[in-house]
Amino acid sequence: MKTLDDLLGEGVSGRRVFVRADLNVPFDKANPGVISDDGRARAVLPTLIALRDAGARVIVASHLGRPKGAPDPAFTLAPVATRLGELLGSAVVFASDTVGEDAQAKVGALADGEVLLLENLRFNKGETSKDDAERGAFADQLAKFADFYVDDAFGAVHRKHASVYDVPARLPHYAGGLVVKEVEVLRKVSETPENPYVVVLGGSKVSDKLAVIQALLPKVDKLLVGGGMCFTFLKAQGHEVGKSLLEAEMISTCASLLEQADGRIVLPVDVVAATAFSADADHAVYDISEIPADRLGLDIGPKSTELFASAIAGAKTVFWNGPMGVFELAPFAAGTRGVAEAITKIDGFSVVGGGDSAAAVRTLGLDETAFGHISTGGGASLEYLEGKTLPGVAALEK
Ligand code: 3PG
Ligand code: MG
Numbered sequence: 001m002k003t004l005d006d007l008l009g010e011g012v013s014g015r016r017v018f019v020r021a022d023l024n025v026p027f028d029k030a031n032p033g034v035i036s037d038d039g040r041a042r043a044v045l046p047t048l049i050a051l052r053d054a055g056a057r058v059i060v061a062s063h064l065g066r067p068k069g070a071p072d073p074a075f076t077l078a079p080v081a082t083r084l085g086e087l088l089g090s091a092v093v094f095a096s097d098t099v100g101e102d103a104q105a106k107v108g109a110l111a112d113g114e115v116l117l118l119e120n121l122r123f124n125k126g127e128t129s130k131d132d133a134e135r136g137a138f139a140d141q142l143a144k145f146a147d148f149y150v151d152d153a154f155g156a157v158h159r160k161h162a163s164v165y166d167v168p169a170r171l172p173h174y175a176g177g178l179v180v181k182e183v184e185v186l187r188k189v190s191e192t193p194e195n196p197y198v199v200v201l202g203g204s205k206v207s208d209k210l211a212v213i214q215a216l217l218p219k220v221d222k223l224l225v226g227g228g229m230c231f232t233f234l235k236a237q238g239h240e241v242g243k244s245l246l247e248a249e250m251i252s253t254c255a256s257l258l259e260q261a262d263g264r265i266v267l268p269v270d271v272v273a274a275t276a277f278s279a280d281a282d283h284a285v286y287d288i289s290e291i292p293a294d295r296l297g298l299d300i301g302p303k304s305t306e307l308f309a310s311a312i313a314g315a316k317t318v319f320w321n322g323p324m325g326v327f328e329l330a331p332f333a334a335g336t337r338g339v340a341e342a343i344t345k346i347d348g349f350s351v352v353g354g355g356d357s358a359a360a361v362r363t364l365g366l367d368e369t370a371f372g373h374i375s376t377g378g379g380a381s382l383e384y385l386e387g388k389t390l391p392g393v394a395a396l397e398k
Helices: 004-010 039-043 045-053 078-088 101-109 132-143 162-166 177-191 206-216 230-236 248-261 302-313 334-344 355-363 379-386 391-397
Strands: 016-020 057-061 092-094 115-117 148-151 173-175 197-201 222-225 270-274 283-287 296-300 317-321 349-352
Touching (some): 004 045, 004 148, 039 078, 045 177, 078 092, 078 115, 162 391, 173 177, 177 391, 197 206, 230 296, 270 302
Parallel strands (some): 016 148, 092 115, 148 173, 197 222, 317 349
Antiparallel strands (some): 270 283
């Protein structure tokens, strides 16, 4: 796999470089257009700065959200171009389309050391199409813009999309520093984790995490389960979970995972349950055998946080993906905070996998440098640990 350093060594002054970035940042729900966590934009800065400072004409492309293959103002990257310009300390030109007239004109007018951001890739049907020819036709248009391709969108390498998979087949291609670093860390954690190895999983659905649980069970010493997904496991143990999130069709799968795990899957012993999904809702801590029928669990309770923290304390390797509760709402943030703080204290190597857990670290104001590595990819890091081939990485290796 060739890297950005190889490209810089070859010289890029005056050359056009297409950079696939993952600028799929979260926005503040109460303030439209305001980015709530710009971690993904900051993560790609070293690549953009290196190319800009080497005199390249930099064309940045990303997706944002999941628009349906046509322009949709709710998913414009315009606010991200502004933010990126602030972070870079130099203006970022924004094209109001991806491969249309505006993009073509602005690509053509790029000066050496200038950075251009194209509008959302997913405004074009070809980006996510399952049809190779349709994806290929869109990739042809993107590839025409540049002399070289750099992928630094680790968060999207698990997607077989035109900008991730097909453009690198059409241009000399290089892995950006972020992709190199992410793959190196995940390889280390999945191939040679130092024991005790503790994995912490949260988030809403067991079904999303099933493959990774199956892949990790043989390797881990403890698998701590919190978040919405813990209720299906608790139900499988015979507890009533009230109105908490439940995937009824997964109960028997959870029961067999618990059996296979032979005590290594650790579940909460208490939860914070509320009358509604709201920060103002009446809420209290309940033992898991006493969750009222009319309440829903929105965080793990204090005893569980302590239990999880003590399991984490002795670990040499920790991988964490998924919040323990609805951390965005203050009454339900303590579990995620407690677990995150415990992870920062280990005498070992910790990896925070992904979108939501990485955002939680920053939203809760935790010290980012206290973690071994904070991944920019949620789905991508999980699929890596599952042992799947990541199309974006495979394309760079070809
Ligand atoms: C993410 O947020 O997980 C990545 O940006 C990929 O987005 P996607 O799940 O919509 O493909
Ligand atoms: Mg995702």
